[in-house]
Amino acid sequence: MARFRIPVLAAVALIAVLTTAESARAATVGPPTALVATTGNVQASLAWTAPTVGGNPAISNYVIEYTSDGLSWSQFAHQASTTASIAVTGLTNGTTYTFRVSAVNSDGVGTPSALASTTPLSNHTQNDLPTYSACPTGLISSAGFSDYSSVAVDCAKYYGITKGTTATTYSPHDTVTRWQMALFLSRMAGPAGITLGTGADQGFTDISGYSTEIQTAINQIKQLGITVGKTATTFAPAQKTSREEMALFLSRLLKTATTGPGGNEEYVTGLSGTKEIKSNDTDHNYSDLNTVSLYESIGAISSNWNLGVVDLPVATKYEPLADMTRSSMATMIAGALHHTNARPAGITLQASTYRVGGTPNVKFSVTHRSATFQPIAGTYVDTFKFQHTLVTTTLRFTTAGACSSTVVTSNGGTLCTVDTSDRVTDTSGNLAIFGEDMPTVNKVDLWAWTSTTGAVYDNDIHATDASKITVETTAGS
Numbered sequence: 001m002a003r004f005r006i007p008v009l010a011a012v013a014l015i016a017v018l019t020t021a022e023s024a025r026a027a028t029v030g031p032p033t034a035l036v037a038t039t040g041n042v043q044a045s046l047a048w049t050a051p052t053v054g055g056n057p058a059i060s061n062y063v064i065e066y067t068s069d070g071l072s073w074s075q076f077a078h079q080a081s082t083t084a085s086i087a088v089t090g091l092t093n094g095t096t097y098t099f100r101v102s103a104v105n106s107d108g109v110g111t112p113s114a115l116a117s118t119t120p121l122s123n124h125t126q127n128d129l130p131t132y133s134a135c136p137t138g139l140i141s142s143a144g145f146s147d148y149s150s151v152a153v154d155c156a157k158y159y160g161i162t163k164g165t166t167a168t169t170y171s172p173h174d175t176v177t178r179w180q181m182a183l184f185l186s187r188m189a190g191p192a193g194i195t196l197g198t199g200a201d202q203g204f205t206d207i208s209g210y211s212t213e214i215q216t217a218i219n220q221i222k223q224l225g226i227t228v229g230k231t232a233t234t235f236a237p238a239q240k241t242s243r244e245e246m247a248l249f250l251s252r253l254l255k256t257a258t259t260g261p262g263g264n265e266e267y268v269t270g271l272s273g274t275k276e277i278k279s280n281d282t283d284h285n286y287s288d289l290n291t292v293s294l295y296e297s298i299g300a301i302s303s304n305w306n307l308g309v310v311d312l313p314v315a316t317k318y319e320p321l322a323d324m325t326r327s328s329m330a331t332m333i334a335g336a337l338h339h340t341n342a343r344p345a346g347i348t349l350q351a352s353t354y355r356v357g358g359t360p361n362v363k364f365s366v367t368h369r370s371a372t373f374q375p376i377a378g379t380y381v382d383t384f385k386f387q388h389t390l391v392t393t394t395l396r397f398t399t400a401g402a403c404s405s406t407v408v409t410s411n412g413g414t415l416c417t418v419d420t421s422d423r424v425t426d427t428s429g430n431l432a433i434f435g436e437d438m439p440t441v442n443k444v445d446l447w448a449w450t451s452t453t454g455a456v457y458d459n460d461i462h463a464t465d466a467s468k469i470t471v472e473t474t475a476g477s
Contacts, residue, residue, distance in 0.1 A: 028056075028105075028107045028108050028109070028110045028111070029051050029053060029056050029057075029059060029103045029104075029105050029107070029110035029111075030051040030052065030103075030110060030111055031051060031102070031103075031110065031111040031112055031113045031114070032048040032049060032050060032051050032062070032084070032101045032102070032103055032113040033048065033049045033051065033113065033114070034048055034049040035047075035048040035099065035100070035101055035113045035114060035115070035116040036048070036116055037097075037099050037116040037117060037118035038118060039118045039119060039120055039121055040087065040120055040121075040123070041093065041120065041121065041122050041123045041124075042089065042090065042091050042092065042093055042120055042122075043087050043088055043089040043090070043091055043120055044066075044087070044088050044091060044097060044099065044118050044120055045085070045086075045087050045088075046064065046085060046086050046087075046088060046099055046101065046116070047084065047085040048084050048085070048101055048113060049084060050082075050084045050103065051103050051110065053105070056105060056107065057105040057106040057107055058082075058105060059082050059103045059104065059105050060080060060082065060104055060105055060106065061080040061081060061082065061103075061104040062081070062082075062084075062086070062101050062102065062103055062104060063075060063101070063102040063103075063104060063109055064076040064078065064086060064088060064099070064101055065099065065100050065101075065102070065112070066088060066091075066097045066098065066099045066100075067097070067098050068092075068095050068096065068097050068098075070098065073100075076088045091120045092120065093120050093121055093122050093287045093316070094119065094120070094121065094287035094288075094316055094317075095119065095120065096117055096118070096119045097117065097118065097119070097120070098115050098116070098117040099115065099116050099117070099118075100112040100113050100114075100115055100116075101113045121285065121316050122283075122284070122285035122286070122287070122316065123285070124283040124284060124285055126305060126306050126307075126308055126313060127279065127281045127283075127306050128264035128279040128281060128306045128307050128308075129264075129306075129307065129308045130260075130262050130263050130264065130307070130308065130338035130339050131261070131262025131263075131352050131363070131365070132260070132261050132262040132338070132350045132352070132365045133338050133350065134155060134159075134191070134260070134334065134337035134338045134340065134342040134343060134344075135151065135154065135155035135158060135334060135337070135338075135344070136344065136348065136350055139344045139348065140154050140155055140158045140344065141154065141158065142154055143156075143157035143158075143162075143164070143170065144157075144168065145157075145164055145168060145169055145170040146168045146169060147168075147169045147170055147171065147172070148169075148170040148171075148172040148327065150172070150327065150330060150331075151334070152327075152330040152331040152333070152334040152335075153170055153172075153327070153330045155330070155333075155334040155337065156184075156330045156333050156334060158344075159187070159188070159191045159337070159342060159373060160187055161184050161187045161188055161333060162184065162187075162326075162330065170326065171326055172325065172326050172327035172330075173325055173326070173327065174325065174326050175240045175241070175323040175324065175325055175326075176240065176241045176246075176323075176324045176325070176326055176329050177237065177238055177239065177240055177241065178235065178236055178237050178238070178239050178240075178241050178245075179207075179210060179214050179217075179218065179235075179237035179238065180241075181241045181245075181246070181249060181324075181329075182214065182217040182218045182220075182221050182227075182235075182237075183213070183214060183217045184329065184333060185217070185221050185226060185249055185250075185253055186216075186217035186220050186221060187217075188253065188333065188336070188337065188340075188342075189220075189224075189253075190372070190373065190374070191337065191340070191341075191342035191343075191373040192253070192257040192258065192336075192337060192340035192341060192342050193257055193258025193260075193340060193341035193342075193375075193428070194224070194253070194256050194257050194258070196220045196223075196224070197219070197220050197223030197224065198220075198223075199215070199216035199217070199219045199220045199223075200219060200223075201219060202218075202219045202222040202223065202229075203232065203233055204218060204219070204222070204229060204233060204234060204235040205233050205234065206233075206234045206235060206236065206237065207235055207237050210237060214237070218235055218237065221249075221253075222235075224252075224253070224256050225252060225256070226249050226252045226253050226256075227249065227252075240323045240324070241323070241324045241329075242320065242321055242322065242323060242324065243318060243319055243320050243321070243322050243323070243324050243328075244292050244293065244294075244297045244301075244320035244321065245324070246324045246328075246329065246332065247297060247300045247301045247304055247318075247320070248294070248296065248297055248300050250300075250304060250309055250332055250333070250336050251278065251299075251300035251303055251304055251309075252300075253336065254276070254277040254278060254307075254309070254336055254339060254340070255276040255277060255278060256276075257277055257339070257340040257341070258340060258341040258428060259275070259276075259277050259339065259340065259341065260338075260339060260340050260341040260342065260343065260367075260428075260430070261343075261350075261365035261367065261430050261433055262338075262352070262365060262433070263277055263338070263339035263340060263341075264277065264278075264279060264307060264339060265277050265278070265339075266278050266279065266280045277307075277339045277340065278303050278307070279302075279303045279304075279306035279307050280303075281302070281303075281306045282299070282302050283302065283306070284301065284302045284305040284306070284318075285305070285314070285315070285316055286301065286305070286315070286316065286317060286318040287316055287317060288317045288318060288319065288320070289301060289318060289320065291320055291321055292320045297320065301318055301320070304332070304335075304336075307335065307336075307339060308335045308338070309332050309335040309336045309339075310331075310332060310335065311327075311328040311331040311332055341375065341428055341429070341430075342373060343367040343369050343373070343429075343430075344367075344369065344373075345369050345370065345371050345372075345373060346368070346369065346465060346467070347366065347367075347368055347379075347381065347448050347449060347450055347465065347466065347467045348366065348367045348368075348369070348448075348467050349364060349365070349366050349383070349446060349447070349448035349467035349468070349469055350364065350365045350366075350367075350469065351363070351364055351446075351469055351471050352364070352365075353471070354469070354470070354471055354472065355471070355472045355473075355474065356438070356471075356472075356473060356474070357473065357474045357475065357476030358440075358473065358476070359437065359438055359439065359440050359473060360437075360438055360473070361435040361436065361437050361438070362435065362436055362438055362471055363433050363434070363435050364383075364433065364434055364435070364436060364446065365430065365431070365433050366381050366383065366423070366425075366430070366431040366448045366467070367425075367429055367430050367431070368381070368425045368429045368430075368450065369429055374429075375425070375427065375428050375429025375430070376425060376429050377425055377426060377427045377428075377429055378424060378425060379424060379425040379429075379450050380418050380419065380420065380422040380423070380424050380450060380453060381418075381422055381423055381424070381425065381431055381448055381449070381450050382409075382411070382413060382416065382417060382418045382419075382422045382448070382449055382450065382457070383409070383410045383411050383422075383423070383446065383447065383448045384403065384407050384408065384409050384410055384415060384416055384446070384447055384457070385407070385408060385409075385410045385436065385444055385445060385446045385447070386406060386407050386408075386444070386445045387406075387439055387442060387443075387444050388442055388443040388444070388445070389406075394406050396445070396459075397459040400458075400460075401458040401459040401460035401461065402416070402456070402457070402458060402459075403415060403416035403457055403459075410434075410436055410446065411423055411434070416456060416457035417454070417455070417456050417457070418449075418450055418451050418452065418453055418454065418455045419453060419454065420453065438471060438473045439473060440473060440475075441473055441474060441475055442472070442473055443470055443471070443472045443473075444470065444471050445468060445469070445470050446468070446469055446470075446471070447466050447467065447468045448466065448467045449462050449465065449466035449467070
């Protein structure tokens with residue numbers, strides 16, 4: 001009997017333990033559902049649907065777990081909460097994380113939810129974008145290349161910065177050599193208000209086999225401080241230009257350029273004195289700047305990003321060691337030109353916005369340039385405007401081409417007449433930026449033009465050389 005009684009007692013005990021464990025497991029709360037992970041900057045926002053408790057004890061907290069390799073799981077420490085959402089902080093941008101959530105009650109930790117994944121990314125905003133454009137829509141002709149269509153390439157071709165690889169091809173995917181880059185930068189100088197040096201020999205011993213134009217360009221960008229060479233005596237003209245090098249070249253070039261209307265500039269040092277085109281903001285959305293070779297490069301890349309001198313603003317990687325392509329180069333060059341004094345030939349009127357909600361005061365810029373994009377100072381510029389109306393018979397001009405009674409002046413001078421009461425361009429060929437109050441939910445046409453003092457606007461004669469834009473207001477704010 002003794003031999004038989006012990007196994008029976010052990011079996012009963014074992015059954016009791018198993019029954020108790022099974023009861024605890026049955027009482028543990030079920031999994032949260034509908035888990036969603038939303039990308040943030042060095043964090044992820046999680047939200048889920050709480051499990052139904054039923055007859056079980058109430059939920060007192062949630063366990064938040066995450067993994068970046070699918071093997072080891074970490075718990076996110078947080079204060080106890082019954083809220084079905086949380087921000088998981090302290091993550092690394094550019095790394096994909098997978099999450100699961102488990103409810104907790106007095107019976108223990110429940111079954112985990114289904115998995116949800118996301119990749120934290122920087123979400124900074126470019127802070128110092130230009131207000132106006134070096135290549136306004138409708139004023140810049142097509143570059144005419146058969147293998148690539150791009151507003152940025154049109155812009156670079158318009159200012160003579162690029163000529164294409166042939167008369168009809170641009171070769172957008174080709175890489176940019178350092179000698180080509182020197183040509184592009186030196187050609188930017190004139191429109192951007194930069195005075196080039198003589199191009200005298202700067203001591204590079206490896207450029208003698210290149211054309212005079214190329215040698216001059218290389219020496220000129222050395223004179224400007226845009227390049228220091230690969231060494232004190234070599235430029236490496238045939239080497240490909242890296243994206244890190246391009247950022248440095250454009251950042252240094254902008255600091256020597258004349259700031260155009262609406263371009264961003266900061267003090268060279270401190271809080272007073274001379275200013276230059278740059279951004280002092282250090283934020284950006286790149287996660288790979290640890291690969292740059294020079295500390296200066298990080299500042300150049302972040303400054304360029306905030307200025308809009310970048311080929312893909314939403315990218316999370318800059319790829320500093322990659323070769324610069326001709327398509328990316330054109331985009332970055334155009335972005336740089338917008339901050340400079342480069343503006344189209346003739347009179348150009350631009351608005352700070354062309355469609356906006358409410359009744360804002362819109363800011364306007366007028367520039368005057370020669371056929372070679374040089375500033376024309378001392379120009380009296382007349383501006384006038386017309387507010388749209390539902391009356392279809394309302395005309396802006398008479399049948400003789402004169403301004404009708406519905407047109408009003410926008411600067412206080414004699415209506416539609418160039419006179420000494422009009423605004424005048426400064427030494428940089430620009431009018432002081434001026435504002436106009438816009439009407440509610442309407443359109444306003446504005447003109448800027450010039451001629452000899454005393455001339456009266458005739459739409460049949462002056463329309464071709466005048467600059468006209470339309471600003472629309474909407475009900476939204």
